[in-house]
Amino acid sequence: MSELYFAYGSNLDAEQMRARCPTARGLERARLDGHRLAFTHFSKRWQGGAADVVRAAGGVVWGVLYAMGPEDFARLDPFESGYARVELEIVSASHGRARVTSYSVVDKGDFPPHPVYLEKILRWGARWRLPGDYLSSLIIPTRAP
Numbered sequence: 001m002s003e004l005y006f007a008y009g010s011n012l013d014a015e016q017m018r019a020r021c022p023t024a025r026g027l028e029r030a031r032l033d034g035h036r037l038a039f040t041h042f043s044k045r046w047q048g049g050a051a052d053v054v055r056a057a058g059g060v061v062w063g064v065l066y067a068m069g070p071e072d073f074a075r076l077d078p079f080e081s082g083y084a085r086v087e088l089e090i091v092s093a094s095h096g097r098a099r100v101t102s103y104s105v106v107d108k109g110d111f112p113p114h115p116v117y118l119e120k121i122l123r124w125g126a127r128w129r130l131p132g133d134y135l136s137s138l139i140i141p142t143r144a145p
Helices: 014-020 072-080 115-127 132-138
Strands: 004-007 025-043 048-067 083-092 096-105
Touching (some): 048 096, 048 115, 115 132
Parallel strands (some): 004 096
Antiparallel strands (some): 025 083
16 A cells, blocks of 8 residues: 555544644645545544545546655554545646555445535635635535425
């Protein structure tokens, strides 16, 4: 597995990553082609759906590439309960096409994200300058009662 990590959910939050993986360094935004972002894991912490990447022809997921230190994945694993490490191919400005490690949900469901969780993804996505049209596509309309 790679020493590069692709984050697309709450780990877009650089402060959260610093607390979890003190030697990880956020590098740049990156793109995962052929996938879409979905909320397939129920998070007890967030009381709602947590992000996942699922295959989707023509889809794209934007995220952040982190350089991970030797123990960082071992530190991150306990926070990724319900997920397994996977190897993905991303595209970034300085790495071109690169094989990276990420996480994907093991037993997939379909759960609406908690608004605070979604807002965290949108806020940190904007800080990393993820494309605005991508971030807008993540906003899930609320249903009228």
